[in-house]
Amino acid sequence: MNLEKVIFGFFVILAFTLNFGFFIGGIDNPQVHHPGHLFAAVVINLVALVMKFGDRTHIGATHLATSLVAMLQLFAAALVWMWHLYISALPMDGPTMSVVVSLSGGALAANIISVVLLISETLRQTR
Amino acid sequence: MNDILFVILRRLRRPLIVLIIAYAISVWGLVLIPGRDAAGNVVHLGFFHAFYIVSYTATTIGFGEIPHAFTDAQRVWTIFSIYLSVISWAYALGSIFHLARDQTFLDAITRRRFATQVWSMEEPFVLIVGYGQSGIMLARMLDRTGQRMVIVELRTQRASSIEIDEFEHPPLFLAADGRLPDVLVDAGVTHRKCLAMVALAGDDDSNQSVAIGGTVLNPSLRIIARVHSQIARANMESFRKIELINPFEAFANNMRLDMGAPDKLRVVEWLSGLPGGARPSPLNMPMGHWVICGFGSFGRYVADAFDKAGVTWTAIDNDPSVHCNNPAILHHGDAQENLREAGIERAVGLIACTDRDAVNLATVTRARALNPNLYVVIRQINVANASLIDASMANLRFIRAEVVSHKVRQLLTSPLLIRFLGHLDEDQGDLAQRTGASLETHVGENVPFMWVFDCYASYRGLREALAPEVDPPLTIGDLLIDPENPPQRLDAVALLLLRKKTEIPLPAENTRLLSGDRVLFAGLRGVEATQERFLLEPSPLEYVRTGIEPPRSWLFRRLLRQDSKDSEA
Numbered sequence: 001m002n003l004e005k006v007i008f009g010f011f012v013i014l015a016f017t018l019n020f021g022f023f024i025g026g027i028d029n030p031q032v033h034h035p036g037h038l039f040a041a042v043v044i045n046l047v048a049l050v051m052k053f054g055d056r057t058h059i060g061a062t063h064l065a066t067s068l069v070a071m072l073q074l075f076a077a078a079l080v081w082m083w084h085l086y087i088s089a090l091p092m093d094g095p096t097m098s099v100v101v102s103l104s105g106g107a108l109a110a111n112i113i114s115v116v117l118l119i120s121e122t123l124r125q126t127r
Numbered sequence: 128m129n130d131i132l133f134v135i136l137r138r139l140r141r142p143l144i145v146l147i148i149a150y151a152i153s154v155w156g157l158v159l160i161p162g163r164d165a166a167g168n169v170v171h172l173g174f175f176h177a178f179y180i181v182s183y184t185a186t187t188i189g190f191g192e193i194p195h196a197f198t199d200a201q202r203v204w205t206i207f208s209i210y211l212s213v214i215s216w217a218y219a220l221g222s223i224f225h226l227a228r229d230q231t232f233l234d235a236i237t238r239r240r241f242a243t244q245v246w247s248m249e250e251p252f253v254l255i256v257g258y259g260q261s262g263i264m265l266a267r268m269l270d271r272t273g274q275r276m277v278i279v280e281l282r283t284q285r286a287s288s289i290e291i292d293e294f295e296h297p298p299l300f301l302a303a304d305g306r307l308p309d310v311l312v313d314a315g316v317t318h319r320k321c322l323a324m325v326a327l328a329g330d331d332d333s334n335q336s337v338a339i340g341g342t343v344l345n346p347s348l349r350i351i352a353r354v355h356s357q358i359a360r361a362n363m364e365s366f367r368k369i370e371l372i373n374p375f376e377a378f379a380n381n382m383r384l385d386m387g388a389p390d391k392l393r394v395v396e397w398l399s400g401l402p403g404g405a406r407p408s409p410l411n412m413p414m415g416h417w418v419i420c421g422f423g424s425f426g427r428y429v430a431d432a433f434d435k436a437g438v439t440w441t442a443i444d445n446d447p448s449v450h451c452n453n454p455a456i457l458h459h460g461d462a463q464e465n466l467r468e469a470g471i472e473r474a475v476g477l478i479a480c481t482d483r484d485a486v487n488l489a490t491v492t493r494a495r496a497l498n499p500n501l502y503v504v505i506r507q508i509n510v511a512n513a514s515l516i517d518a519s520m521a522n523l524r525f526i527r528a529e530v531v532s533h534k535v536r537q538l539l540t541s542p543l544l545i546r547f548l549g550h551l552d553e554d555q556g557d558l559a560q561r562t563g564a565s566l567e568t569h570v571g572e573n574v575p576f577m578w579v580f581d582c583y584a585s586y587r588g589l590r591e592a593l594a595p596e597v598d599p600p601l602t603i604g605d606l607l608i609d610p611e612n613p614p615q616r617l618d619a620v621a622l623l624l625l626r627k628k629t630e631i632p633l634p635a636e637n638t639r640l641l642s643g644d645r646v647l648f649a650g651l652r653g654v655e656a657t658q659e660r661f662l663l664e665p666s667p668l669e670y671v672r673t674g675i676e677p678p679r680s681w682l683f684r685r686l687l688r689q690d691s692k693d694s695e696a
Contacts, residue, residue, distance in 0.1 A: 035173070035174055036155075036158065036174075039151075039154070039155070039158075039174050043147060043148075043150075043151040046147050047144055047147055047148065050140055050143045050144050050147065051140065051144065053136035053137060053139070053140050053143075054133050054134075054136040054137030054138075054140060056133055078174075082174075082175045085173065085175070086173070086175050
C-alpha cells in the first residue's frame, strides 16, 4: 500500500463527493444548498488541483486539466453567490441559486472524469 | 519552458497545500463562531467576510474587526489563525526562496535560456564542443574572422570563463556534457544555420562520443574531430561526414614536407594562415641526424616522418615499456650519457617532446651544452608556459592547441580549399611553385582571403554571359577584371575550378566558364565584394568584356534599340 496514493485518491474522491453533495437537491431551492458545502468543495478541489501539479505523464496532464475545469466552475459559482449577496446586497433567490448549482454541476462532471481516470489508472496497474 | 514549470509546480506542491488548508481552517472557524452586532443580536460572518478578514490577517496587514467588533470567542480564533497562517506563509516563502537558489532549478533555467538563444540564431554559426586550450585558441581565431560560435564545455569553471574572455561577438555557451545527445540538440546540432561542429572534448574516448553523436543526430552536418589514438580514428572513420585532425601527425607531416618539399609547405602555410596576416617564413630544417627526446605518441609520428624524409634519428625515453627491440630507442641511464650515446655531438637537430615543459627545457639546455649548433624543436604542453619556452630560444615549437586550431580553421575556410591543398600534396610537378609565383604577383606577400564564386546561370548578372552562343565565351580572366576601372586587374588568383566532379587546380585565365562551375579565389580583402557585383546585374560584366557600359534605365535602353535600328536601316 502506498500512502501517497491513498492521500491522492482520498482528495480526488472527496472533491467529487463534496461537489456532488452540494449539487444534489432542487436546482432553484436555496434551502437545500448550504454555502459551507460549496466552501468545502472549493477548498478540497483546490487541494486536489495542487496535488496533481508536476506529473509529466499523459494521464497526469489529463488529471490536471479536469481539476482546472472543476476549479474554474466552482470559483464561478462562488463568485456569483458572493456578488448576489454582498455586491448586489439581495437575499438569495431561486434564479441565482440555479445558476450557482448548474455551475457546480459542470464542476461535478469534471470531477467524475477525474474519478474515472483514477479508477482506470488503478485497474491498469493491477493488470 | 516545460521543464522549469514542472520543477516549480512539483517543488511548491506541499507549501501550497499547507497554505490552502490553513486558510480553509481559519475561514471555516470564523464562519462557525457566532458574533454580535452593535445591538447585541447574534450574527454569523459570511464566507465572503471571513475570507476577507483571513486574507488581511494572514498577510499581517490587519484592517481591524469588521463588520462589527469581534466577540472574545472570535478573537481567540483570530489569534489562532494569525499564528497558523503566518507560519504557513513563512514556510511557503521559504520554499520559494529555496527553489530560486536550487542548483537543479537554476540549471534548468540556464539550459532553457541557452536553447532558446541558440534556436533564434539567425547567422551561421560553428558549434565547438570543448573549451580547453585548443578550444580557446580556435574560438579567438574564429572570433577575429567574425564567425559566430556556440560553445559547450563540461567543466563549469572553464565554461564560465567564456563570459570573462574578450570576444567581439560573445559566443553562446553552456556548461554541460556534450556526450549527451539532448545537450547537442540544445546546442544547435540540428539547427539549419549550424555550419559545422568541432569536437575538441577532453580525451579521445569522450571526443569520439561527441563526434559520433553529432553525426548521428544530423548526418548532413560537417564534423571536425580531434583524434590521437588509432582506435578512435578507426571508429570515427566509419562515418563519412567526420573529418579528423591528428595534431601530432599534422605537425610531423609539416616537418617532413619542410625537409622534402619546402615549396609545397610554404604554399600550404601561406594559404591556410590567418587572412591578412604575414606569410609564414620557411622552417629550413636541416637534414642529417636528429635526436628525439620522449618517444610518446608525438615522438612516434616525428620518427615516422623522419623515416619518410630519409633522415636518421635516435630516440631517448626513460619509460622502459617504450623500449622495443629497436636499437634506435635508448631508455635508461644518465641523461647526459644518453644524449651522447644518441649522437648529440654529430646531430643537426633535437626534438624535445616529453609531456612535461620543465623536462623539455632541461633537455634542451643539456643538449646545447654538448652541441651549441643544434636546430631545436620543443614541445610546449601548457599554453601558459609560453615565457618559459621562449627562454629556450628554440627554432620551432610544437603547441598542440595551436596546430589543432590552425587545422580546424583551415578546414572551416572552404571545403574547396581542402581539395586544392589535396592536389598540392599529391602533385609531382611544379604546382606549388606556380601557385606561389601567381600569388606573389597578384596578391602580394600576405595571407590571402578565400572565397568561392558560384558561376550559376540563375544569377541575373551571369545569365546572358553564360548563354552558349555568346562570343567570346566567358572566361575566368573576365572575372578578374575590376568592374570599376577596366582593364585594371583585381588582386586575386583563381586557385581551383570545380566542374561537376572534376577539379582543375590553378586553372588558366582563358579557361571557359560553364554554368554550374564553382571557382575558389584567393585575394585581398574586399575583392570578394567587388566580384559579387558580377552576380547582381549584367552591366559590370558587359562593361569589362566589351568596354561599353550598357544603358541601365528603360528609357536609354529604348533609345539604344532605336539607334541600332536606324543604323541598320
